[in-house]
Amino acid sequence: xxxxxxxxxxxxxxxxxxxxSMLVPMGFSWVMADGALGDHALAMLITFLSGLALRLASRRxxxxxxxxxxxxxxxxVWTVLPAFGTLPLLLHIDGLSFTDAYFEAVSGLTTTGATxxxxxxxxxxxxxxxxxxxxxxxxxGIIVLAVAILPLLGVGGAQLFxxxxxxxxxxxxxxxxxxxxARGLWAVYFSFATACFFAYRWAGxxxxxxxxxxxxxxxxxxxxxxxxSFAAFNSPAIEAVAVVFMLLAGVNFALxxxxxxxxxxxxxxxxxxxxxYVLVMVSAVLLIATFLTAHQVxxxxxxxxxxxxxxxxxxxxxxxxxxxxxxxxxxxxxxLMLLLCGFATxxxxxxxxxxxxxxxxxxxxxxxxxxRIVHPxxxxxxxxxxxxxxxxxxxxxxxxxxxxxxxxxxxxxxxxFSGLDxxxxxxxxxxxxxxxxxxxxxxxxxxxxxxxNDFQTWVCIATMLLGRLELLSLLVLFTPQFWRN
Numbered sequence: 291x292x293x294x295x296x297x298x299x300x301x302x303x304x305x306x307x308x309x310x311s312m313l314v315p316m317g318f319s320w321v322m323a324d325g326a327l328g329d330h331a332l333a334m335l336i337t338f339l340s341g342l343a344l345r346l347a348s349r350r351x352x353x354x355x356x357x358x359x360x361x362x363x364x365x366x367v368w369t370v371l372p373a374f375g376t377l378p379l380l381l382h383i384d385g386l387s388f389t390d391a392y393f394e395a396v397s398g399l400t401t402t403g404a405t406x407x408x409x410x411x412x413x414x415x416x417x418x419x420x421x422x423x424x425x426x427x428x429x430x431g432i433i434v435l436a437v438a439i440l441p442l443l444g445v446g447g448a449q450l451f452x453x454x455x456x457x458x459x460x461x462x463x464x465x466x467x468x469x470x471x472a473r474g475l476w477a478v479y480f481s482f483a484t485a486c487f488f489a490y491r492w493a494g495x496x497x498x499x500x501x502x503x504x505x506x507x508x509x510x511x512x513x514x515x516x517x518x519s520f521a522a523f524n525s526p527a528i529e530a531v532a533v534v535f536m537l538l539a540g541v542n543f544a545l546x547x548x549x550x551x552x553x554x555x556x557x558x559x560x561x562x563x564x565x566x567y568v569l570v571m572v573s574a575v576l577l578i579a580t581f582l583t584a585h586q587v588x589x590x591x592x593x594x595x596x597x598x599x600x601x602x603x604x605x606x607x608x609x610x611x612x613x614x615x616x617x618x619x620x621x622x623x624x625x626l627m628l629l630l631c632g633f634a635t636x637x638x639x640x641x642x643x644x645x646x647x648x649x650x651x652x653x654x655x656x657x658x659x660x661x662r663i664v665h666p667x668x669x670x671x672x673x674x675x676x677x678x679x680x681x682x683x684x685x686x687x688x689x690x691x692x693x694x695x696x697x698x699x700x701x702x703x704x705x706x707f708s709g710l711d712x713x714x715x716x717x718x719x720x721x722x723x724x725x726x727x728x729x730x731x732x733x734x735x736x737x738x739x740x741x742x743n744d745f746q747t748w749v750c751i752a753t754m755l756l757g758r759l760e761l762l763s764l765l766v767l768f769t770p771q772f773w774r775n
Contacts, residue, residue, distance in 0.1 A: 305341030398424030403512025403727030429509030512610025542638030610727030642725025
């Protein structure tokens with residue numbers, strides 16, 4: 291319980307900063323006079339007062355955070371912030387339940403992009419801006435943002451960064467101070483975001499649409515301002531911009547940070563994960579485009595390539611945009627796309643899934659075991675990019691995969707038990723745990739999660755949070771050893 295007491299004042303600070311983010315939709319509401327300004331103002335006031343109350347009530351208990359405190363704070367932030375993220379939705383949308391509003395906020399902050407809302411075009415622009423802006427904040431992790439700011443207030447952040455950063459080899463520091471690292475990553479992130487915003491505007495989007503879709507493209511979150519997603523634009527230029535920035539956002543942002551510092555892009559292509567990422571994406575797009583042409587889904591390879599490039603990249607990077615109902619394609623294509631969303635993005639990107647580097651390590655480990663079957667006494671180290679991978683990293687990857695399989699199977703069984711059909715249940719879990727958004731069946735690209743009952747919705751909420759927090763970072767809180775002194 292000491293860990294909870296220690297992180298409460300920090301949680302209060304995070305809530306205060308979170309309330310400041312509500313100024314963005316407030317600004318849109320004021321400029322566009324969309325009738326939701328009062329709802330945003332009230333939501334901001336409630337969030338600020340709650341954060342201030344937590345800060346003041348526990349200021350005497352503040353101490354230096356210990357490693358286990360970082361995991362507690364990460365879990366609390368990612369479960370508490372969505373509760374306050376629901377406020378603009380609950381205050382403005384009549385009849386919206388807390389469960390559905392919480393699902394929407396969790397989906398935004400975890401960059402999943404699954405939605406329970408319909409009639410998005412009829413919502414005030416500022417409400418859609420808030421949904422999309424939560425994706426932008428969640429993209430690099432609001433904890434990383436806090437790490438850049440909290441040291442100024444006397445709260446160390448290294449433990450938080452380690453708990454939040456994705457990937458199996460996340461202990462490497464890019465700069466001597468963790469706060470500087472976090473600020474550097476955010477600088478890179480927002481540089482790409484700015485470029486994406488102006489690219490969308492140049493391609494033909496309006497200013498508000500460009501801002502909203504920039505947020506969800508860079509966050510790889512998939513929320514859109516229209517029920518039809520990108521099909522509402524029907525623009526090859528806009529789709530091309532989306533494909534480029536989705537691909538860029540699927541790469542480890544630490545590599546961009548290092549490239550900018552060294553003023554050289556050589557390190558990007560030398561990274562084995564990036565090379566595998568490019569190979570997987572190009573191969574998948576060409577394969578599915580050829581497959582669609584062969585099955586005469588579209589009359590020409592050019593049209594097949596256009597739809598394959600956008601939708602394959604969207605699903606594989608765990609974004610979740612759509613230009614067509616790809617669930618209607620021959621089964622091989624959508625099933626392969628859902629498979630890709632489980633592993634195709636790089637560690638350190640804004641994408642979800644198990645990350646490509648874990649897949650590479652598992653392949654290397656399998657190759658080593660095959661060699662050891664033939665040569666039992668041989669010493670065969672696992673290497674990646676010319677470096678020997680520590681055994682502890684391999685053990686961590688295997689443990690992660692076991693947890694991933696167990697959670698995916700368990701959540702799927704729960705949804706099946708609740709009455710969902712096999713396709714909807716299994717693909718909903720896959721889409722949520724990989725933070726992708728649309729699945730197949732009842733939660734496919736032409737539908738959403740509105741048809742789920744409360745129990746099914748909470749199962750999906752849990753899987754989204756587990757996927758975003760890399761499973762072990764959250765599951766460790768349920769072990770007795772964690773809470774022992």
